Amino acid sequence: MVVDFHGDDDRRVSYDFGPLAMPGWHPILAEALALRVGHSGGIRTLAGCRNSWNSTKAWIQFLVSLEQPPKTVDGLTREHVDAFYTRPGFAKSTRHIQMREMSKQFENERISRRLPSDAWDAFNRRLPTLKQSGVGGYSHGELERLTAAARADVAQISRRIRAGEQLLRQARDDPGKLDARQRELGRPSSASRRPARSLCWRATETGSAGEPISRDTSS
Numbered sequence: 001m002v003v004d005f006h007g008d009d010d011r012r013v014s015y016d017f018g019p020l021a022m023p024g025w026h027p028i029l030a031e032a033l034a035l036r037v038g039h040s041g042g043i044r045t046l047a048g049c050r051n052s053w054n055s056t057k058a059w060i061q062f063l064v065s066l067e068q069p070p071k072t073v074d075g076l077t078r079e080h081v082d083a084f085y086t087r088p089g090f091a092k093s094t095r096h097i098q099m100r101e102m103s104k105q106f107e108n109e110r111i112s113r114r115l116p117s118d119a120w121d122a123f124n125r126r127l128p129t130l131k132q133s134g135v136g137g138y139s140h141g142e143l144e145r146l147t148a149a150a151r152a153d154v155a156q157i158s159r160r161i162r163a164g165e166q167l168l169r170q171a172r173d174d175p176g177k178l179d180a181r182q183r184e185l186g187r188p189s190s191a192s193r194r195p196a197r198s199l200c201w202r203a204t205e206t207g208s209a210g211e212p213i214s215r216d217t218s219s
Helices: 023-037 046-065 078-086 092-106 117-123 140-173 180-186
Strands: 002-006 012-016 197-203 209-216
Touching: 002 023, 012 046, 023 046, 023 092, 046 078, 046 092, 078 092, 078 117, 092 117
Parallel strands: none
Antiparallel strands: 002 012, 197 209
């Protein structure tokens, strides 16, 4: 059983369940992973897909480590899920991430309805929030779309500024060619004719900040 991934940036990878242990679990795990990393799933990057695959392998390795592992999903219990989340030898953050990921893989109704209810309830519980050291980035496809939208906005703003500057020149040099609305738009406001002033702070004799004063910056 092989699961294929095709990311937004056109990167691809395939994961083969054949060499893994617990063959009775392969059908449901392969289907769950395919739903998670497929077009309808929430994974868009190769890094995210690797995390999903590593969590799946961690789940299988956990099952193998049990004295009496459930051969198929039908034998899964809440105790098994709790033991996966609290298993020793792994950092708390690792256990948290893998537990959350397996919950995401199993949450599709096509998968969750095949799990024993108490086992799914254990997966579906609310996990405590861990402090995050960083924020995940965008996929290449998402970044390209955001960049294209930003460039379009900048281009539109630039066109409006050039049009406004042209109108101001016409209002100054030959206002007779403008209609009433254009003359109103092109007439500098009283605020724009005033000297520019900035707010600064007058230092005291001790070198600390004193009271704010305004300073003429028009020259």
